[in-house]
Amino acid sequence: MFDLKGSRAVVTGASGGIGRSCALALAASGAELVLFDIHAERLEDTAEQLLDVGCRATVVVGDVTSESDRARLSEVTLDGGAPDVLVNCAGIIKRQDITTMALLDLDVLWDVNVRGTVGITQSLLPAMIQAGRGKIINLGSLGSVTGLDRRTAYATTKGAVALYTKSLAREVGQYGICVNAIAPGYVDTSMTSEWILGDSMRTEQLLSRIPLGRFGRPEDVDGLLIFLASAASDYLTGQVIMLDGGWTTT
Template identity: 40%
Template structure:
């Protein structure tokens, strides 16, 4: 039921971090994977993940740019022979500044990658999935989909948009056999959060005290959830924002 052998997947932002963890899990479950990223790190990641089993490919793309996104996704679809069974929109950025310190240009950059590029990717891949009559799309929400956060106006707004986009597209496409869900990671030990994890800041003890699991998450913690939502086991699961947070949301 969780076997992805023969399935073809695209994962954005999978050169490192959470995207890499999910791409690895899909590959280990049998899927052929294309990583779309702007970082050259994706090549090393693809080599590591693809040492055995199904192929892992890379496509370089700048998700800030509309034309570059179209070229990258069309190239990825071509590599996969025109078939896409799974899309994971994992690429994302954060600009951790107060509203008064955040220029409008930086707001726009966060919104472009975290929400507009997600919409664009869903639209490009969704066209293929509608013709196929099947597909799984996983978007990346956040704890800040539910909370306002601190010094995170653009990020929180973008992740709120991802949740509503996920639910709206689920309403449109569930009848075509496409399931669209979002994962809302809790506090994860990734490069994006290094400023919170290192140095002296008042937020770290506040966060730690609210996680019942008593640890931050890792990219590997998202692997099983990504495989579940990509598999036949989730054929009747759609429009869900699924927290993977060690219990943070319950406190």
């Protein structure tokens, strides 16, 4: 029920953090992989780690904000047929004061987090529609739902990703395609560790709001990801699922 043998999955943002962990989990469940990221060297590292678990991934180096890079990814991917799974994990964060936030920050984050997600999806969606099946999994955030202080641009773009997820789910359900978002809380990655661990007072405050009593690890995402990528979730769509150690209950 949770098996992915014979499935093909595309993972963007696969060079590190949650994206790399997603790639490893998909491979461990038997999926074939196409990896996409702007960081060539770290992406190769991911591919090498995958070799260790017996998965020879196709690597495409590119930028989710570039139309020609997206076209290249889709060409390489569709060579092997429509993908069964698309994981839109590429994303960036910037922290700023709301009063002095540069509006350019909003543009930069919007480009990667929203236009990137929408553009990548659009480039692969027609093939998935034609195949009449597919799982699209977007990486949202706790902030998709709660908003985030001093991370206004990030939370705004992740809110957009959540609404894109729901809108897309409504539109492509008729083709048997499920679209959901994983909304992690505070997961310790290179993108977040300075924020969550860099100031002991803040660390303590954050931990005090996590009933499970610890920050998340990238591997905590694996189970939900595989569930959403597999046939076990064939009637589950349009959901933004919190993976937050219970944060949203406090």
